[in-house]
Amino acid sequence: MRVDVVTIFPAYLEPLRLSLLGKARDRGMLEINGHDLRDWATDRHRTVDDTPYGGGPGMVMRPDPWDAALRAIADSDGPAPRPRVIVPTPTGRPFTQAYAAELAAAPWLVFCCGRYEGIDARVIDAWADDEISIGDYVLSGGEVATLVMLEAIARLLPGAVGNAESITDDSFAHGLLEGPVYTRPPDWAGRRVPEVLLSGDHGAIARWRRDEALRRTARRRPDLLAAMDLDRRDETVVAA
Numbered sequence: 259m260r261v262d263v264v265t266i267f268p269a270y271l272e273p274l275r276l277s278l279l280g281k282a283r284d285r286g287m288l289e290i291n292g293h294d295l296r297d298w299a300t301d302r303h304r305t306v307d308d309t310p311y312g313g314g315p316g317m318v319m320r321p322d323p324w325d326a327a328l329r330a331i332a333d334s335d336g337p338a339p340r341p342r343v344i345v346p347t348p349t350g351r352p353f354t355q356a357y358a359a360e361l362a363a364a365p366w367l368v369f370c371c372g373r374y375e376g377i378d379a380r381v382i383d384a385w386a387d388d389e390i391s392i393g394d395y396v397l398s399g400g401e402v403a404t405l406v407m408l409e410a411i412a413r414l415l416p417g418a419v420g421n422a423e424s425i426t427d428d429s430f431a432h433g434l435l436e437g438p439v440y441t442r443p444p445d446w447a448g449r450r451v452p453e454v455l456l457s458g459d460h461g462a463i464a465r466w467r468r469d470e471a472l473r474r475t476a477r478r479r480p481d482l483l484a485a486m487d488l489d490r491r492d493e494t495v496v497a498a
């Protein structure tokens with residue numbers, strides 16, 4: 259997968275060299291290119307923003323540097339199919355595990371990191387395939403949201419995460435929140451690991467884990483539960 263990120267703060271992309279994302283890059287599974295939007299600004303001061311039409315606070319990012327940057331990137335791979343252009347924004351469609359899986363199948367993603375009050379809507383209309391929100395709060399720009407999305411996407415790339423099991427057992431993988439996890443020692447600070455996990459009875463352990471996931475999801479995210487069709491056994495666990 260190729261990823262291009264356009265931002266006025268390329269330094270924000272440094273974390274992409276670390277850990278899982280760094281390994282995926284080293285293994286050639288992921289090519290990430292950072293671009294400074296100001297490289298496509300045409301004036302001496304390399305300005306990329308201006309006051310909003312219709313008045314109001316703050317500044318809006320101008321269309322021309324964005325259009326020049328996106329053309330340069332989209333045309334940089336010759337006749338390759340156009341990349342999927344993503345704009346992180348609080349006004350976007352919610353980012354979910356399913357959305358991450360969909361994007362992980364794309365060969366080429368371009369993330370446009372807006373700042374200020376946002377990007378001129380004509381650029382969004384001309385270029386954006388997806389406007390995506392990582393949550394109902396306002397960040398100062400799209401860079402951190404891009405890091406979040408890239409982390410969620412990269413770990414789904416085939417072979418990215420050592421133990422493929424841990425992907426399928428992730429929270430949300432089955433629509434439920436993952437239950438509690440434990441490791442040694444069996445007794446810690448007067449608290450004991452649930453006996454079933456020490457029993458070696460894999461059937462009982464699997465049932466216990468599902469029950470804990472159901473209970474946790476019912477308590478913390480009833481909205482996720484509402485989207486699932488539970489069998490009678492699940493219903494009794496949730497009702498208890």
Ligand SMILES: Nc1ncccc1[N+](=O)[O-]
Pocket residue numbers: 346347348390391392393394395396397398399400403
């Ligand atoms: N929440 C956000 N705030 C600013 C930019 C992008 C955002 N997002 O969710 O992708």
